[in-house]
Amino acid sequence: MSRAGDVARDALQAALRLFPWPTEAGLRRVGSPGPESPVLITGNYDLTVRRLLRALRGLDAWVVVAPSSGINVWCAAAGGHLTTHQVVTALKTSGIGSHVHHRRAILPPLAATGVLGREVSRRCGWKVRFGPVYAHDLPRYLAAKAHKADDMRRVRFGLRERLEMGAAWATPTAIVLGALAALFSSSWVLPVIGLTAALAFGVFLLYDRIPGPRRAIFAGAAAAVALVLAALSGGGPAALVTAALGPVAVTALLTFDYPGSTPIEGGSHFEERRWQITLDPDRCMGIFSCWEVCPEGVYEKRENPRKVVLAHDERCIRCGACIVQCPEDALFFSDEKGARIEPQTIRRFKLTLMGQRTIDSGEAPAEASDTA
Amino acid sequence: MSSLALMRFLEAAPHRYDAGMRLITLGRVTLLHRLLAEVSVPRPGAHVLEIGCGTGAVTEQLVARGAVVTALDQNPEMLELARKRLREAPNGSLTFLESTAAEIDGLPEAGFDVVVASLCFSEMSESERAYVLKAAFQRLRPEGILAVADEVSPERPWQRVLHALLRLPQAGLAWLLAGRLTKPLRDLAEEVRAAGFEVRAEQRWLLGSLTVLQAERPG
Ligand SMILES: C[S@@+](CC[C@H](N)C(=O)[O-])C[C@H]1O[C@@H](n2cnc3c(N)ncnc32)[C@H](O)[C@@H]1O
Ligand code: SF4
Numbered sequence: 001m002s003r004a005g006d007v008a009r010d011a012l013q014a015a016l017r018l019f020p021w022p023t024e025a026g027l028r029r030v031g032s033p034g035p036e037s038p039v040l041i042t043g044n045y046d047l048t049v050r051r052l053l054r055a056l057r058g059l060d061a062w063v064v065v066a067p068s069s070g071i072n073v074w075c076a077a078a079g080g081h082l083t084t085h086q087v088v089t090a091l092k093t094s095g096i097g098s099h100v101h102h103r104r105a106i107l108p109p110l111a112a113t114g115v116l117g118r119e120v121s122r123r124c125g126w127k128v129r130f131g132p133v134y135a136h137d138l139p140r141y142l143a144a145k146a147h148k149a150d151d152m153r154r155v156r157f158g159l160r161e162r163l164e165m166g167a168a169w170a171t172p173t174a175i176v177l178g179a180l181a182a183l184f185s186s187s188w189v190l191p192v193i194g195l196t197a198a199l200a201f202g203v204f205l206l207y208d209r210i211p212g213p214r215r216a217i218f219a220g221a222a223a224a225v226a227l228v229l230a231a232l233s234g235g236g237p238a239a240l241v242t243a244a245l246g247p248v249a250v251t252a253l254l255t256f257d258y259p260g261s262t263p264i265e266g267g268s269h270f271e272e273r274r275w276q277i278t279l280d281p282d283r284c285m286g287i288f289s290c291w292e293v294c295p296e297g298v299y300e301k302r303e304n305p306r307k308v309v310l311a312h313d314e315r316c317i318r319c320g321a322c323i324v325q326c327p328e329d330a331l332f333f334s335d336e337k338g339a340r341i342e343p344q345t346i347r348r349f350k351l352t353l354m355g356q357r358t359i360d361s362g363e364a365p366a367e368a369s370d371t372a
Numbered sequence: 373m374s375s376l377a378l379m380r381f382l383e384a385a386p387h388r389y390d391a392g393m394r395l396i397t398l399g400r401v402t403l404l405h406r407l408l409a410e411v412s413v414p415r416p417g418a419h420v421l422e423i424g425c426g427t428g429a430v431t432e433q434l435v436a437r438g439a440v441v442t443a444l445d446q447n448p449e450m451l452e453l454a455r456k457r458l459r460e461a462p463n464g465s466l467t468f469l470e471s472t473a474a475e476i477d478g479l480p481e482a483g484f485d486v487v488v489a490s491l492c493f494s495e496m497s498e499s500e501r502a503y504v505l506k507a508a509f510q511r512l513r514p515e516g517i518l519a520v521a522d523e524v525s526p527e528r529p530w531q532r533v534l535h536a537l538l539r540l541p542q543a544g545l546a547w548l549l550a551g552r553l554t555k556p557l558r559d560l561a562e563e564v565r566a567a568g569f570e571v572r573a574e575q576r577w578l579l580g581s582l583t584v585l586q587a588e589r590p591g
Contacts, residue, residue: 093504
């Protein structure tokens with residue numbers, strides 16, 4: 001695609017970030033890959049695939065695009081759209097097996113909530129390992145013979161990511177609210193759009209840094225600013241009331257899925273927050289798969305005895321990746337009263353606690369009677 | 373009004389799937405399942421492989437006709453509902469597998485009389501479909517039957533236009549609500565032929581947008 005076309009597509013996808021954008025699943029070549037070239041797996045979200053291909057420019061590699069319903073890797077893995085099954089599908093049906101001699105594939109660690117490496121290898125003979133979180137670290141990772149430096153393990157939520165999420169929420173909310181405003185008065189359209197967009201960026205840039213009852217503080221401050229602007233521009237009573245109440249409503253709307261849109265909070269409801277990541281140290285055999293996949297740096301490795309510790313459990317966002325991956329079932333969610341969500345439940349139904357599914361810890365799912 | 377664009381939305385919530393599908397097809401999905409089962413079970417005791425069984429609506433009809441069924445789906449929630457629905461199936465008549473369609477390549481060669489897939493191929497990528505159709509061919513004994521029901525683009529231009537117009541709002545709604553898209557298949561019969569089958573019969577429903585296709589592995 002032309003450079004201008006690429007930029008336009010980037011912009012459109014940045015604006016529509018909250019919606020899926022599927023691209024054809026299957027095999028892509030980067031450079032002139034050969035039988036020993038690395039194999040990288042990702043989901044079929046168009047923006048991800050294009051970013052990955054761009055990050056790999058100048059290298060020779062195979063990219064296998066798995067059908068993740070057009071959703072980005074992390075959300076797809078947490079929502080049950082990128083699981084062992086989709087990875088097996090892609091490895092079997094893309095034809096990659098006939099192009100390479102080896103059977104090693106690299107997955108983004110954010111897929112760890114959905115994809116079980118040992119299941120993939122049992123089902124189709126490929127060994128998968130989790131590479132760096134971000135595609136732009138891949139060249140360095142591959143050059144170091146698949147050695148993962150510590151700075152490749154954590155999810156970031158820096159300025160760039162904050163602006164991206166701001167744009168992702170600003171666009172659809174501004175369009176919908178702008179259209180609603182147009183029903184009342186055409187002169188309201190621009191102020192409503194401007195205010196909504198400003199609030200969206202404000203939420204993602206500032207919200208987590210506000211101490212105390214942040215929703216009230218944020219909404220109050222936004223309403224005050226809107227009121228001053230409305231008064232200065234000589235608005236009538238209707239405009240003043242809207243300026244006071246509008247920001248409160250828009251803030252409620254924007255912060256509704258804030259935890260699901262950022263990697264800095266663990267769960268939007270009280271129901272989710274009551275569950276804590278829990279380690280049974282007696283079961284831990286020091287395999288460190290949790291440490292390998294945790295995107296928040298919750299775990300630290302210890303020797304003598306060789307085990308992990310939950311060194312920073314306050315950072316946990318309840319993504320479930322560590323629980324899914326632990327071969328010893330040493331990790332689970334538990335609450336203060338001792339109720340537990342077992343690893344099998346999390347694995348089978350992708351009950352990650354990121355607002356994707358409702359939680360029902362009482363009723364254990366019927367055991368699988370199948371032999372696959 | 374009826375197109376299958378909302379199917380993906382319904383799938384996102386398996387417990388709503390059956391009722392929802394009846395609604396968006398104006399009740400015809402039940403007829404479709406029955407017809408599919410009719411063409412799929414030539415005689416009691418026939419061995420049938422069902423790909424993408426979902427909540428088990430077709431599976432139920434197959435078992436009722438006396439088939440010995442292996443039904444697979446990759447979605448554990450869907451399978452859970454299918455298991456519930458077919459709790460009473462006679463012993464030994466039914467095996468469920470939680471696996472992806474491509475994994476039928478691990479089942480015995482020439483081990484089945486019939487392979488059935490209802491509304492499943494349209495959810496696959498082209499390369500996956502080609503792989504699964506080939507693997508299905510090899511699972512069938514000579515003269516075995518492939519029976520597929522799926523969403524396709526209508527053949528006649530006026531139907532295509534009308535169908536696209538009717539489908540668009542539903543597709544948009546499904547995209548917004550569930551972030552799901554499906555694409556009707558352009559030429560299913562051709563893809564089936566490419567896998568080695570001979571197409572025996574094809575019936576079209578819903579403005580030609582839904583096909584029931586029967587093909588045979590030549591003897
Ligand atoms: C629209 S539903 C149809 C269900 C059922 N056959 C019916 O007609 O009511 C499609 C089903 O196919 C399954 N499916 C889609 N792609 C699949 C694949 N590659 N492997 C296994 N199952 C798949 C989905 O999980 C879903 O249950
Ligand atoms: S410790 Fe928390 S954040 Fe880290 S992988 Fe486990 S659930 Fe996810």
